[in-house]
Amino acid sequence: MEKVESRAEVPVTLTINGETRTALAESRTLLAYFIRENLELTGTHVGCDTTSCGACTVLVDGVPVKSCTMLAVQADGHVVETVEGLDKDGVLHPLQQAFWDNHGLQCGFCTPGMLMTSLALLRKNPNVTEDVVRHAISGNLCRCTGYVNIVKSVIEAGQKMALEEV
Amino acid sequence: MFPEAFAYYAAHTLDEALDYVDQYGYDAKILAGGQSLLPLMKLRLAAPAVLIDINAVAELTGVTETDGQLHLGALTRHSTMEFGCWPQHPLVAEAAQQIADPIVRNRGTVAGSLAHADPAADWGAVLLALNARVEVRDKHQSRAMPMREFFIDTFTTALQPTEIITRVEIPAPPAFGYVGGHYYKLERKVGDFAVVGVAVTATLDQGGRVLSAGIGLSAVGTTSLKATGAEEILVGQRLTPELISEAAQVAASESSPFGDRRGSEEYKRAMVQVFVERGLLAIAEGGSRVTVHSA
Numbered sequence: 001m002e003k004v005e006s007r008a009e010v011p012v013t014l015t016i017n018g019e020t021r022t023a024l025a026e027s028r029t030l031l032a033y034f035i036r037e038n039l040e041l042t043g044t045h046v047g048c049d050t051t052s053c054g055a056c057t058v059l060v061d062g063v064p065v066k067s068c069t070m071l072a073v074q075a076d077g078h079v080v081e082t083v084e085g086l087d088k089d090g091v092l093h094p095l096q097q098a099f100w101d102n103h104g105l106q107c108g109f110c111t112p113g114m115l116m117t118s119l120a121l122l123r124k125n126p127n128v129t130e131d132v133v134r135h136a137i138s139g140n141l142c143r144c145t146g147y148v149n150i151v152k153s154v155i156e157a158g159q160k161m162a163l164e165e166v
Numbered sequence: 167m168f169p170e171a172f173a174y175y176a177a178h179t180l181d182e183a184l185d186y187v188d189q190y191g192y193d194a195k196i197l198a199g200g201q202s203l204l205p206l207m208k209l210r211l212a213a214p215a216v217l218i219d220i221n222a223v224a225e226l227t228g229v230t231e232t233d234g235q236l237h238l239g240a241l242t243r244h245s246t247m248e249f250g251c252w253p254q255h256p257l258v259a260e261a262a263q264q265i266a267d268p269i270v271r272n273r274g275t276v277a278g279s280l281a282h283a284d285p286a287a288d289w290g291a292v293l294l295a296l297n298a299r300v301e302v303r304d305k306h307q308s309r310a311m312p313m314r315e316f317f318i319d320t321f322t323t324a325l326q327p328t329e330i331i332t333r334v335e336i337p338a339p340p341a342f343g344y345v346g347g348h349y350y351k352l353e354r355k356v357g358d359f360a361v362v363g364v365a366v367t368a369t370l371d372q373g374g375r376v377l378s379a380g381i382g383l384s385a386v387g388t389t390s391l392k393a394t395g396a397e398e399i400l401v402g403q404r405l406t407p408e409l410i411s412e413a414a415q416v417a418a419s420e421s422s423p424f425g426d427r428r429g430s431e432e433y434k435r436a437m438v439q440v441f442v443e444r445g446l447l448a449i450a451e452g453g454s455r456v457t458v459h460s461a
Contacts, residue, residue: 004174027174049167051205052357054269064269069204073174138356139267
């Protein structure tokens with residue numbers, strides 16, 4: 001995206017979960033709202049809307065970002081991954097399965113962000129310790145679980161992902 | 167929440183970005199990581215008419231090291247400093263990993279934090295302690311200034327409306343010594359602004375004498391502060407418990423915190439003293455000492 005005049009709507013094209021999608025956005029449209037409202041992928045949640053809670057975390061070019069604090073026009077031409085891209089043909093991703101098995105969620109509102117942050121972490125290194133996981137998800141708030149089962153889920157998913165890689 | 171409407175221009179070269187700031191000046195804001203600017207715009211505390219996005223300007227990326235000196239391109243993200251390996255600058259990574267939270271650190275930039283000039287931000291104190299320099303340029307010329315001339319007031323810097331920060335330079339520590347550095351941050355919860363932040367660094371010669379010392383303070387004044395009085399006390403001396411205690415007291419007296427919901431003025435001053443003392447003791451004990459070039 002080169003130039004967008006104030007209040008003008010321009011087409012924003014990005015690759016989301018492997019699919020190339022285009023939709024109109026104003027310069028001030030935030031990526032989180034673009035994904036939810038314009039692309040109709042409502043798995044990405046907006047929690048605090050103040051860059052604190054991490055519920056809106058998506059991967060942009062593989063890196064976790066808080067999508068409420070990035071402009072949609074900034075994602076033009078980039079690769080975005082959201083929670084909808086995790087399962088394959090109805091089979092849960094190891095992370096999702098581990099959250100299911102370990103009761104890693106209660107209300108589930110923070111879960112999309114937790115999953116995306118953890119995905120980026122485990123892609124870099126699936127063999128993680130409790131300390132590493134706690135540090136990595138420190139930008140994702142959960143008000144239900146007390147984090148214990150989330151941490152357990154991420155460690156277990158990492159073990160599964162490490163085996164799959166071999 | 168969404169910001170007031172604005173025109174968005176993405177620059178692909180530094181020249182292009184400089185043309186835009188030259189044209190729009192005070193009406194424009196540079197968008198780097200956006201981790202302070204966009205929240206402010208969403209809260210309608212800022213409403214620039216033009217945003218100039220520099221994320222695609224390759225000239226502003228990258229960190230290079232020459233003879234122990236670090237050159238940070240203006241787009242250097244906090245996470246780059248967190249995971250980089252610069253043994254001669256132990257303070258840098260230790261401070262970077264305490265900024266906001268990991269996701270914010272993926273986008274937020276060092277230079278953006280400086281330009282924003284929040285007195286509670288972490289880089290101000292760290293770069294003051296390290297005697298860093300800031301390189302800025304407008305369409306016509308570039309200039310550089312020491313960090314201590316950069317901050318003017320809260321959210322106010324020496325940066326002119328037509329200028330962009332291009333680089334931050336962290337000088338090499340003195341040769342033939344040991345360098346130690348620590349950053350301490352008191353925060354109510356992860357990712358919160360500092361109640362008090364203290365950056366301490368010192369280079370010691372073989373005999374344990376201080377060759378250089380740097381102390382920077384966050385959130386205890388209208389800008390990030392440099393405790394120059396405390397630094398002067400240390401230079402040329404051995405880090406004895408008495409000297410450390412004296413320097414910590416002086417640093418606390420050089421701070422000028424305001425009492426707020428994060429703590430009273432007295433409390434914050436006391437925490438400055440505790441952290442300066444803790445940092446200098448750790449350096450004296452060699453906790454994070456790294457040998458600098460041996461020949």
